[in-house]
Amino acid sequence: MQNDAMRILISNDDGIHAPGIAALYEAVKDLGEIHVVAPSGEQSAVGHAITLSDPIKTRKVFKNGSFFGYAVGGTPADCVKLAVCALLDKRPDLVISGINLGPNAGISVIYSGTVSAATEGTILGIPSMAVSMNTFKDPHWETGARVARHLAQVIHDKGLPENTLLNVNVPNLPAGDVKGYAVTRMGRSRFVETFDRRTDPRGNVYYWMDGELEHLGDMNGTDLQALNNQYVSMTPIWFDLTHSDAIPHVKGWDLKWPA
Amino acid sequence: MQNDAMRILISNDDGIHAPGIAALYEAVKDLGEIHVVAPSGEQSAVGHAITLSDPIKTRKVFKNGSFFGYAVGGTPADCVKLAVCALLDKRPDLVISGINLGPNAGISVIYSGTVSAATEGTILGIPSMAVSMNTFKDPHWETGARVARHLAQVIHDKGLPENTLLNVNVPNLPAGDVKGYAVTRMGRSRFVETFDRRTDPRGNVYYWMDGELEHLGDMNGTDLQALNNQYVSMTPIWFDLTHSDAIPHVKGWDLKWPA
Numbered sequence: 001m002q003n004d005a006m007r008i009l010i011s012n013d014d015g016i017h018a019p020g021i022a023a024l025y026e027a028v029k030d031l032g033e034i035h036v037v038a039p040s041g042e043q044s045a046v047g048h049a050i051t052l053s054d055p056i057k058t059r060k061v062f063k064n065g066s067f068f069g070y071a072v073g074g075t076p077a078d079c080v081k082l083a084v085c086a087l088l089d090k091r092p093d094l095v096i097s098g099i100n101l102g103p104n105a106g107i108s109v110i111y112s113g114t115v116s117a118a119t120e121g122t123i124l125g126i127p128s129m130a131v132s133m134n135t136f137k138d139p140h141w142e143t144g145a146r147v148a149r150h151l152a153q154v155i156h157d158k159g160l161p162e163n164t165l166l167n168v169n170v171p172n173l174p175a176g177d178v179k180g181y182a183v184t185r186m187g188r189s190r191f192v193e194t195f196d197r198r199t200d201p202r203g204n205v206y207y208w209m210d211g212e213l214e215h216l217g218d219m220n221g222t223d224l225q226a227l228n229n230q231y232v233s234m235t236p237i238w239f240d241l242t243h244s245d246a247i248p249h250v251k252g253w254d255l256k257w258p259a
Numbered sequence: 260m261q262n263d264a265m266r267i268l269i270s271n272d273d274g275i276h277a278p279g280i281a282a283l284y285e286a287v288k289d290l291g292e293i294h295v296v297a298p299s300g301e302q303s304a305v306g307h308a309i310t311l312s313d314p315i316k317t318r319k320v321f322k323n324g325s326f327f328g329y330a331v332g333g334t335p336a337d338c339v340k341l342a343v344c345a346l347l348d349k350r351p352d353l354v355i356s357g358i359n360l361g362p363n364a365g366i367s368v369i370y371s372g373t374v375s376a377a378t379e380g381t382i383l384g385i386p387s388m389a390v391s392m393n394t395f396k397d398p399h400w401e402t403g404a405r406v407a408r409h410l411a412q413v414i415h416d417k418g419l420p421e422n423t424l425l426n427v428n429v430p431n432l433p434a435g436d437v438k439g440y441a442v443t444r445m446g447r448s449r450f451v452e453t454f455d456r457r458t459d460p461r462g463n464v465y466y467w468m469d470g471e472l473e474h475l476g477d478m479n480g481t482d483l484q485a486l487n488n489q490y491v492s493m494t495p496i497w498f499d500l501t502h503s504d505a506i507p508h509v510k511g512w513d514l515k516w517p518a
Binding site for chain 1 (some may be wrong): 267270301303304305306308309311312314315316317318332334336337339340341345358366368369370375376378382383405406408409413417418419420422423425426434435437438441442444445447449452453454456458463464466467468484491493494495497498499500501502503504505506508511512514515516517518
């Protein structure tokens, strides 16, 4: 592919020092001008949070003596807003968030800081994608990096529909074992939570949250199924939460005011 | 309405000591058994965050010598998960989040901790609604309280479609000036951010985020328009972010692996 000067903004939710963002950086660095703006520390499961009531600190991060990017004392969505509205001279052509350690498929999407960075890019009108590995240990970063690089080129070439970001999940396999790409929908699933109740040395109660993902309903065509079948899942997502099919039900109430 | 022993879980994102949750409590307390589980402090704009890597502290809160509810050192979504899975003996029949100071309409919905508490209730299979006042100052709590009480009864009576919560926004008016109820969709809008760059006494850079909401596209039928016209907006929302209309575009790429 010819280098036609893509300007790529990279962020994540695992933090600027995470191996996944380094793998992503290495994968795309020769595609153009790369800007890294990412949280100072881990920001997993922050959802689409933004920082309104606190100042947002920034710090330049160097790697091997060269400027690598900005560490931001905020959420992934903060990073993208701040990058586009304040830190970068020009708007990026593409936002990539990742590579995340852990899948963002099924219901996990709504808790995902990784996805929220890409959502923020989309809200700002910039083509955006989130890339996550379907594992919490021993990730095949090289496979995720290859997928990210390929899809960056495809999106740059073909674009994404308006108000749409691409949520990509990568099977944790050597590239040769991946079966292909699947265009998917967000699977139905839920966490079955357990709370471990403990008491601190002063007698105060606290809990640790833990949970297992339970698949619900028809798996056909979902991101969860694609990953099970060793495919890269690509789910186009957006941020209009209106459940249009439910509008007739609520209209049927025919409510009058005053109540 | 006869009291047929509704069990209502109340939460919010402004914190257990906020006046909005007190107004909500007073409005519904005679409808049945009320449980209050809310953040210890303000948790606005936390999105759908959950606390996985830290312990979640709980503390009993008393008002006028009586047990009022649990203060939780976590997010609104944490509160609902913890309440349903650990603190309450029985599942609630209804989750109400609010009453929030500030609207959760248009794009604000995706940043909203208020909505995320109701979303979490819905994920857990419990009918849920979020209630917000369309103002940041001098709220007419009495109007929001009347709406919340009315809709709690309606939902208890008529139910909500599966996987659907009701996102309610209330005009900041005396009850007599409200025009009625409107069934709406989430409006298109975005924040136009400004970042105020400052330097601390030690020379470190930080930013304050500020922004104004800009309305986009067709306002017809939206929550934003309903509020402008002095109607209570009721938007059925859900948590499947798949943008189905965009699937053919991505399928059209016809991507092959290996890339």
